[in-house]
Amino acid sequence: MGVPLLKHLQDSVLSGVNPDLASERLTASFSVEKLTARLDGGAEHTRMRRAIVEAIESDPAFSRENQYFQSQNERYEAAVRRAVHLQKKMREMGWTENGPEIKYIYRWLSGDIAFLLHRVFMRSISVLGSDKQVAKWIPLATEHQIIGSYAQTELGHGTYLQGLETTAVFDIATQEFLLNTPKISAMKWWPGDMGRSATHTVVFAQLYVHGKCYGVHPFIVQIRSLQDHSPRPGVTVGDIGPKMNFEHTDNGYLMLQNVRVPRENMLSRFCEVQPDGTYVRWGSQKINYFTMTTVRISILSDEVILPLMKACTIAIRYSAVRRQSKLKPGEQEAKILDYQTQQQKLLPQLAAAYAFHFINIYLHELFDRGYQEIQGRNFDSLPELHAFSSGFKAMVTQYCTSGVEICLRACGGHGYSLLSGLPSLYTRVLASCIYEGENTVLFLQTARNAILLLITHKSEYETSACGLEYLSKFFQFSRLLSSSAAKLQHLIQSGAEKHEAWNQCTVQLVKAAQAHCHYITVKIFVETVEKLDNKAGIQKVMKHLCDLFALHGIFSNAGDFLYDGYLSGAQMDLVTASYLDLLAVIRMDAVPLVDAFDFTDKSLNSALGSYDGQVYQRLYEWAQKSPTNQQVSPAYGKYLKPLLQNRLSKL
Numbered sequence: 004m005g006v007p008l009l010k011h012l013q014d015s016v017l018s019g020v021n022p023d024l025a026s027e028r029l030t031a032s033f034s035v036e037k038l039t040a041r042l043d044g045g046a047e048h049t050r051m052r053r054a055i056v057e058a059i060e061s062d063p064a065f066s067r068e069n070q071y072f073q074s075q076n077e078r079y080e081a082a083v084r085r086a087v088h089l090q091k092k093m094r095e096m097g098w099t100e101n102g103p104e105i106k107y108i109y110r111w112l113s114g115d116i117a118f119l120l121h122r123v124f125m126r127s128i129s130v131l132g133s134d135k136q137v138a139k140w141i142p143l144a145t146e147h148q149i150i151g152s153y154a155q156t157e158l159g160h161g162t163y164l165q166g167l168e169t170t171a172v173f174d175i176a177t178q179e180f181l182l183n184t185p186k187i188s189a190m191k192w193w194p195g196d197m198g199r200s201a202t203h204t205v206v207f208a209q210l211y212v213h214g215k216c217y218g219v220h221p222f223i224v225q226i227r228s229l230q231d232h233s234p235r236p237g238v239t240v241g242d243i244g245p246k247m248n249f250e251h252t253d254n255g256y257l258m259l260q261n262v263r264v265p266r267e268n269m270l271s272r273f274c275e276v277q278p279d280g281t282y283v284r285w286g287s288q289k290i291n292y293f294t295m296t297t298v299r300i301s302i303l304s305d306e307v308i309l310p311l312m313k314a315c316t317i318a319i320r321y322s323a324v325r326r327q328s329k330l331k332p333g334e335q336e337a338k339i340l341d342y343q344t345q346q347q348k349l350l351p352q353l354a355a356a357y358a359f360h361f362i363n364i365y366l367h368e369l370f371d372r373g374y375q376e377i378q379g380r381n382f383d384s385l386p387e388l389h390a391f392s393s394g395f396k397a398m399v400t401q402y403c404t405s406g407v408e409i410c411l412r413a414c415g416g417h418g419y420s421l422l423s424g425l426p427s428l429y430t431r432v433l434a435s436c437i438y439e440g441e442n443t444v445l446f447l448q449t450a451r452n453a454i455l456l457l458i459t460h461k462s463e464y465e466t467s468a469c470g471l472e473y474l475s476k477f478f479q480f481s482r483l484l485s486s487s488a489a490k491l492q493h494l495i496q497s498g499a500e501k502h503e504a505w506n507q508c509t510v511q512l513v514k515a516a517q518a519h520c521h522y523i524t525v526k527i528f529v530e531t532v533e534k535l536d537n538k539a540g541i542q543k544v545m546k547h548l549c550d551l552f553a554l555h556g557i558f559s560n561a562g563d564f565l566y567d568g569y570l571s572g573a574q575m576d577l578v579t580a581s582y583l584d585l586l587a588v589i590r591m592d593a594v595p596l597v598d599a600f601d602f603t604d605k606s607l608n609s610a611l612g613s614y615d616g617q618v619y620q621r622l623y624e625w626a627q628k629s630p631t632n633q634q635v636s637p638a639y640g641k642y643l644k645p646l647l648q649n650r651l652s653k654l
């Protein structure tokens with residue numbers, strides 16, 4: 004080790020950094036600061052992000068210090084307090100809802116602030132509301148003069164939207180809609196911010212005019228008084244109770260009994276009921292599902308990819324300071340990061356975190372192009388937007404959830420402690436596999452789109468951005484899809500009804516959709532890496548991660564690639580050898596690669612993942628803060644003391 008490196012190590016250790024972690028930062032093959040800037044989109048963005056993080060973290064109102072010891076009610080109250088304080092902070096700092104700062108604010112606060120569904124409420128109005136409705140409701144919501152929610156899911160239906168039972172009947176005499184949840188299964192159940200916070204909500208209900216059903220449409224409904232927050236007449240509303248996580252959000256239930264709203268309250272950018280009861284629609288009726296499409300893309304960054312980045316940071320830093328067992332007899336216990344199995348657990352998750360960061364940029368670019376067309380009432384891209392948003396939401400949430408769990412389990416017992424931060428990340432990201440569309444049904448939407456194109460051989464799809472232009476090239480997807488299509492057609496030609504034939508192909512179709520999305524992710528990652536400049540060693544280390552992500556996909560699905568000889572056994576041996584060799588190479592950059600995510604200790608909120616690696620001291624210090632260590636347990640006086648004294652008397 005040269006003198007400068009030795010001095011850097013000494014300085015780090017003197018500043019309190021665990022020497023096992025400090026030494027990992029001496030050999031980075033790239034500039035961490037420059038990679039951070041690349042992830043942020045430039046050094047100026049990094050500066051702004053850091054300034055906003057500093058402004059938030061220096062404000063005690065946003066502290067998460069005792070979060071792991073709080074009850075559901077305490078977590079909810081803290082989340083509301085932060086949301087209300089944020090409005091004051093934004094005014095003080097000159098930050099605005101549409102300003103460049105907002106994404107950094109919610110990136111830091113995500114998972115700990117209330118009114119996330121208030122933002123989805125606003126998005127629904129912005130996307131589906133007429134200009135007049137936007138002008139009326141968005142200012143009220145922006146100023147928090149009303150608090151919104153998004154009420155679509157019912158006790159009896161979440162996936163099958165055509166089966167929703169809430170009704171909205173047009174009353175031509177009063178120019179109103181009469182809303183009802185006619186039976187218990189029609190009760191709205193799950194809407195976030197509804198349990199205790201919301202004053203208004205967008206209710207999705209089956210529209211009836213002159214006795215005819217026009218399908219599911221969105222209606223703005225006031226559910227609580229703006230004077231005393233009491234439920235409005237005909238409204239029964241409350242909280243659905245404890246959940247696996249999401250204590251920062253009060254998911255609620257809602258029953259409606261003859262609740263009347265003005266005709267103007269049906270969101271009518273793309274469809275409306277005129278005063279004489281005439282129903283008019285521009286474009287697909289499925290446009291009323293468009294909020295979900297936008298949220299499926301918008302949640303990926305802060306609600307899904309960020310938890311994986313944080314979990315990788317915690318688990319890799321911990322693996323650099325945790326020494327356990329002897330790798331080489333006679334030497335000190337090894338860092339667990341030096342075990343090949345630990346590398347094979349963690350480094351593919353790190354590669355995925357980088358891959359999804361870049362695919363997220365690509366998805367937003369695709370989505371923005373399609374959304375502009377739709378705003379101009381050109382609905383041609385709607386099916387493709389739906390197909391790719393469904394598939395990628397399902398794939399990224401599934402992969403990140405699995406990845407966070409692997410990181411948790413790779414930290415042994417300390418990973419299971421809430422103080423590690425990993426259980427909260429896991430139970431939070433797990434929800435993303437369910438909300439905004441349960442993953443299986445969304446994969447099937449992607450597969451359905453592909454099958455329709457395959458069967459109709461639509462050539463124009465060959466060239467589309469997320470289309471099937473590689474179908475003839477990309478093996479795994481094309482084989483799975485082609486065999487499913489062939490099976491589908493064979494079953495139908497053999498007399499099976501279409502729905503039954505479809506059902507019998509769905510397992511393979513889900514696999515095909517997963518392969519399709521995985522391939523696109525590899526493709527985008529490769530194209531992104533090719534465009535990187537190699538100043539500061541960034542392109543080289545990103546190439547390693549890209550290769551590892553691709554090889555991990557083949558290594559983990561070897562059967563599909565060996566199937567019908569796409570890869571020979573000898574070639575699979577080469578894949579395995581390259582894959583394992585890469586683990587050892589990337590291991591040397593593992594800590595600098597997570598340092599580049601640039602999480603502060605406060606944003607990680609983890610006793611295992613802090614920058615200084617002083618894990619044991621922090622675990623013990625944080626455990627002392629537990630209320631259970633602040634008082635004699637009541638159980639002693641009531642139960643233990645009598646028990647022990649009873650036993651004592653018999654000794």
Ligand SMILES: CCCCCCC/C=C/C(=O)SCCNC(=O)CCNC(=O)[C@H](O)C(C)(C)COP(=O)(O)OP(=O)(O)OC[C@H]1O[C@@H](n2cnc3c(N)ncnc32)[C@H](O)[C@@H]1OP(=O)(O)O
Pocket residue numbers: 119120122123153155156161162163164165195289290292293295296302306385386389437438439440441444445448
């Ligand atoms: C900051 C935010 C923090 C996040 C916190 C969490 C917030 C969570 C909120 C929620 O969970 S809100 C509720 C979310 N619910 C869902 O996502 C419901 C999932 N189900 C569906 O989307 C649909 O039911 C379905 C699974 C897609 C099936 O659709 P449908 O019931 O209509 O039947 P199909 O016959 O399959 O489809 C008919 C037709 O419509 C097309 N289509 C379906 N959905 C869309 C869409 N979103 N956009 C455009 N087109 C759509 C579908 O492709 C079919 O088209 P054709 O093939 O008939 O042309």
Ligand SMILES: Cc1cc2nc3c(=O)[nH]c(=O)nc-3n(C[C@H](O)[C@H](O)[C@H](O)COP(=O)(O)OP(=O)(O)OC[C@H]3O[C@@H](n4cnc5c(N)ncnc54)[C@H](O)[C@@H]3O)c2cc1C
Pocket residue numbers: 120153154155156159160161162163192193194195249254434437438439440441442443444
């Ligand atoms: C944390 C959280 C927050 C939420 N927030 C909101 C909110 O703010 N607003 C709101 O409206 N909703 C919200 N939801 C509800 C969420 O959108 C639904 O739970 C989700 O859409 C799944 O529907 P479901 O619960 O009815 O599950 P189901 O659809 O009953 O799914 C159960 C199982 O059935 C399978 N299945 C269902 N249909 C099919 C099919 N056609 N083919 C094959 N398999 C099928 C599924 O794959 C799954 O395995 C939230 C949920 C959670 C967990």
